Amino acid sequence: MPDYTVHYRAGARTIRLSIKPDGSLHVHAPRFASQRTIAQFVASQSDWIQRVLAQKADHTPTHTGPYRLFGREYQLFFGYRPDLSIGWHIVDHQVFYNSSRYHLQPKTTVSLTPDEQHKLATFTKNTFAHYVTARLPQLHARMNLAVAYHQVRFKNQASCWGSCSSAGNLNFNYQLVHYPPEVIDYVLIHELSHLVHPDHSRAFWALVAKFDGDYQKHRRMLKH
Numbered sequence: 001m002p003d004y005t006v007h008y009r010a011g012a013r014t015i016r017l018s019i020k021p022d023g024s025l026h027v028h029a030p031r032f033a034s035q036r037t038i039a040q041f042v043a044s045q046s047d048w049i050q051r052v053l054a055q056k057a058d059h060t061p062t063h064t065g066p067y068r069l070f071g072r073e074y075q076l077f078f079g080y081r082p083d084l085s086i087g088w089h090i091v092d093h094q095v096f097y098n099s100s101r102y103h104l105q106p107k108t109t110v111s112l113t114p115d116e117q118h119k120l121a122t123f124t125k126n127t128f129a130h131y132v133t134a135r136l137p138q139l140h141a142r143m144n145l146a147v148a149y150h151q152v153r154f155k156n157q158a159s160c161w162g163s164c165s166s167a168g169n170l171n172f173n174y175q176l177v178h179y180p181p182e183v184i185d186y187v188l189i190h191e192l193s194h195l196v197h198p199d200h201s202r203a204f205w206a207l208v209a210k211f212d213g214d215y216q217k218h219r220r221m222l223k224h
């Protein structure tokens with residue numbers, strides 16, 4: 001039995017139900033109506049109530065908090081919109097996950113389920129991988145490095161933003177996707193510079209500075 005608020009109306013002759021935009025249920029009843037009669041009436045309308053609440057879910061996706069993408073703030077939503085295809089969308093300053101599952105069973109909590117956390121991690125990783133796969137060759141060409149890189153991997157390392165192995169394999173932390181492009185560029189330039197200088201020598205930093213004049217500022221931004 002759903003929760004509802006009763007409003008007694010002096011002139012009313014019949015019991016009437018309404019559902020507000022926030023999904024709350026209101027019963028308008030004559031003064032003489034007993035609580036039992038009202039409860040029976042609400043129970044008899046449960047199919048209609050379910051149907052209206054499910055329809056409302058189409059238009060009220062659940063906001064689960066802010067989400068930064070390339071330094072810009074978006075709001076993260078999980079819900080169902082019949083006008084969009086199933087999956088991730090970036091619309092109206094929203095990062096929106098569209099699933100018909102939320103049509104049948106609207107999301108009611110702000111916290112993410114393990115499945116939603118997994119979907120969000122996959123989105124974060126894929127978005128970052130897509131960006132870096134295009135950006136890395138551009139920077140490598142601009143730096144005119146004699147040494148090529150090999151595999152590029154995207155991980156969620158807690159301890160570092162990027163690494164470069166002795167075999168020339170590059171790893172990047174996909175949580176970098178939250179930072180502005182110039183900060184991401186700094187990390188890419190940093191790791192590409194390690195292809196030539198596998199240390200943090202003066203020559204290494206001189207190479208980084210040549211392609212990112214603001215590298216000290218970008219480095220500080222990553223520490224926060």
Ligand SMILES: [Zn+2]
Binds near residue numbers: 194199200
């Ligand atoms: Zn380094």
